[in-house]
Each structure stands twice: as C-alpha cells, then as structure tokens.
Amino acid sequence: MDVRLEDDGVVLRQWSEQDLDQLVTLFDDAEMAYRLPVATPFDLAAAEAYLNAARRAEQAGARIYLAVTDGDDLPRGEVMLNLATGTIGYAIGPAYRGQRLASRALRLMTEYAHRVIGLPTVYLEIEPDNAGSMAVARSGGYRPTGDEPVFVEDKGRRYALHRWSHTEPAPPAVT
Template sequence: MLSADVRLEGDGVVLRPWAERDVPQLIAIFNDAEMAYRLPVPAPFDLSAAEAYLVTARRAQQTGHRLCLAVTGGDDLARGEVMLNVAAGTIGYAIGPAYRGQGLAGRALRLMTGYAHTVVGLSTVYLEIEPDNVGSVGVARSGGFRPTGGEPVFVEDKGRRYALHRWAHADPAPPAAG
C-alpha cells in the first residue's frame, strides 16, 4: 500500500497529494485541448470531472495501484501532475499549459523515478509516449529514459487510435545479489 502522505522534494519542485483546494487548478491544468487529445481525461474537464478525478486518484492510492501527486514549485500551487502506476511500473506526467517551459516535468519525473526505484523497489520504470509528442520525448531524455525499441502499445481513447512507444529507466544502483 502506498502512503497517503507521500511528499517528495528536490530540485526546486515539491510533489504532494492532491487536495480539495486544488480543484480549480485541476480544471486549469486538464481543461485544455492538447491534454484532452493526449490523455484519457474527460473533455471538457469541468468541476464534476475534477471532483471525480480526486476521488479516483485517492482510491487508486489507497489500494496501492497508483500514486498521483500534484507538481508544485514549492509555493503549493499545483502546476501539473506526476503519476506512478505501481503494477505496470509506469510513470506519467502532465504540466498545465501555463506552466510549461520551466523544466517542471523533467524535475518531477526525476523525483518520481528515484522514488519508484528506492522506495517502491521497481528495478525498471517505463514511460509510454506518442512519437510525435516532442515535449514529452524531451522530458523523457532529460530524465535519463531511453527508448526500449519494442513494439508500440496501441490505445484507443475518445475515438482516436494511437501508438505509445515505451521508454525505460533502470535503477542505477540495483540491490546486491545475496
């Protein structure tokens, strides 16, 4: 089970659990055409979608399946999200349109990757990225992820079928063999 009070800090970012006070920011972050295009979130992403998102994120964390944390710059204002799917060993990230270009996604990805390796104990973590998502590819590279070269995973969402290519990050300090 994942701790309900996970808070990660470093490199000028703080990753913390979503809270009720974040509902307006959830809407500002996810109610965007590109977010709706790239992510499996409702469009429009309104008040009811934000409230449902909070419930789903909390339930997933309580069951130990997924950890969804708000990305802040240390001032507590949520600017995006980083998510760890424990069972799949995947990380996802999204930064609101108004906050892009500040390196938040890369810094949040590095923090979550370290957490996945050292606390959760995942020897390898993955990203799944559309090849034309240039920003996300840049974030992956900045986080030390490399393409696996495997076959893409095909997904269908909101009537759109697309390919996600896997990127991997291996734990640089795997546990010593007994």
C-alpha cells in the first residue's frame, strides 16, 4: 500500500533505503529508546531490520509506517497506524521537536484513518508521564477514554499505557 499524505506544511511518505542513516539519527536516542519498542543501540543494522519489519507489516496489511517530513524529504520522525486496532503511534526526533510536526502528522493520519480506511474511532496509547505526547493528543482532538491502562513490558521496563480516542464527527443530518 503506497501512501503519501500532505497538508499543513507536512508530508507523510513511505520510508526508503535512502532513509536508513536518518532512521539511526532519529531512533538512536536515550528518550526514544525509553519510550519506543526499538533496538538499543539503534545502529544501521537495527535501522535495516526496522525498515524490513515495517515493510512486512505493510505488505501483510497490518500497519502503515510513514516518515514525517516538512516537504524537503528529510525524515524528522514517524507516524504509524495499526490497522487491526485502529491505534496510531508517533515519534519525532529530538532535534526536530517544537515545530508542531507531531500534531500536524497526527491530524493527517487521523483524517486518513477515518476517511480512507473507514475507522470510526482511532486510538492513541500514552504513558501518564509523557506530557509532550498528551499535548499532541489534545491538539489533535483526542480525549482520554477512562479505560483501565494496558501494562506493557519492554527492555526490562514495565509501564502503563492509557488509551485516548478520536471519533469521527457524524455527518450532518439530511432533512
């Protein structure tokens, strides 16, 4: 599935082999390793394995992984849609934060999930101490569901993920 989304000064596009060095730059970071289920250290071999796993998931129709760019084609982060659960994940490299890239990418992917994929509700899973991610969620119109958190274990760390949701607005009633 070849997906390219563009609006509000952000372009979401497929990852390519030319992005491997930039994947290392983005994901070989202590905070990224702490928050994301990625290899640590995240070197070129890890980037190749990540890209291959992403492509297999896309070919299986399970997930969509898109590089977040601001139109100059340099990946500054990633946004991912899990098609089975309707869950979106996003990450922006530390050097590129503070530019509203995550908020703009989340809005684009949310709209795509609703309008193209046809998901009436889309979800995020956020740790309760991740204030930046919660701010991005709020800016995208997401609200906490109030559901019990899901506990995950990764790299020896056990943590809670709280669910946030975005429901597609109902079309206006025809009279």
